[in-house]
């Protein structure tokens with residue numbers, strides 16, 4: 251049920267759709283594209299955060315902390331995915347606090363402001379940074395993932411204030427970089443000590459409450475053979491003959507396919523909200539001369555796994571051992587597994603459906619007129635650090651995910667407004683409201 255104060259906020263949002271749209275368009279104009287491996291040599295990220303800082307100051311935020319993380323100095327416990335070699339300069343993190351009028355529960359609103367590259371411009375029919383509005387959709391890289399979410403959460407706060415209401419609990423806004431590459435922006439904020447009683451991340455979730463994400467492990471398997479002249483007869487390998495590493499790599503590729511198939515039906519890999527584990531070869535390099543029997547093949551893979559997985563490395567090693575056990579050469583020359591160090595993977599995460607923040611968000615969705623449902627992500631979001639590092643019950647909740655990372659990425663105005671309302675209701679109910687003194 252929506253009470254009279256809440257209705258004032260919803261009415262304000264309805265009377266001011268254009269303001270939400272215009273704010274999102276301003277955010278889209280910043281070209282905050284995540285670099286793959288190089289460093290950021292321009293000031294788009296810095297200008298974006300200066301703009302956000304101005305907005306937060308107008309909203310009454312205090313203690314606005316803006317800093318650049320040094321990946322080399324971050325703690326890197328297992329599962330944190332820290333890449334110490336990544337250059338995070340010129341990509342500031344911002345955390346601001348809106349002090350509550352009382353002592354009620356505190357809330358983090360977290361959004362990443364980096365976006366994936368636009369890709370082939372020829373595939374777009376709209377300017378990726380133009381924020382064009384056509385037929386009820388706002389187009390642009392990040393409109394969906396997830397500057398639309400940032401616009402919704404900050405505008406929700408603004409409308410609560412303009413309705414003459416003050417929140418009882420503290421609100422922390424975390425506007426972070428590098429989610430699309432490393433998730434170290436949010437990890438740095440967690441390690442700096444910022445915490446709250448719950449967190450909302452408006453990542454796109456098709457307007458459902460996202461409570462589970464899979465963990466991620468990337469790595470490389472190196473398969474060895476023995477070089478020899480490809481056009482000369484070869485003795486048996488036990489008599490010193492050549493061994494084709496590409497042929498041996500086939501066994502490893504088959505083993506990966508078998509593992510994925512096995513996990514597909516294995517009872518402990520079944521989760522109500524996310525798909526079962528997989529391991530998929532994604533890059534392969536092998537051989538170096540067209541008339542030399544190849545002596546080495548490198549297979550890079552992507553592996554995702556459900557919450558509840560105890561030791562993914564051990565599961566992969568076991569599978570590789572089984573492959574090697576079935577081949578006399580591989581038994582003596584086992585493939586090597588490289589996961590980029592003990593920290594080279596990211597933990598999965600989930601929160602219970604019974605968590606109050608989950609129930610708060612489900613009820614808010616229902617009150618906005620949207621079927622309240624839970625969902626899970628096949629991939630992961632920054633919630634992994636808020637949940638695993640800081641033990642903060644965290645949900646994802648945002649617009650349709652279908653156009654994320656695609657050409658002509660968009661968010662519909664309808665969903666942007668519904669999201670603003672849903673977040674506004676969630677904030678008010680979580681943190682408590684009172685009539686503000688200066689209203």
Ligand SMILES: [Zn+2]
Nearest residue numbers: 395396429453
């Ligand atoms: Zn995202």
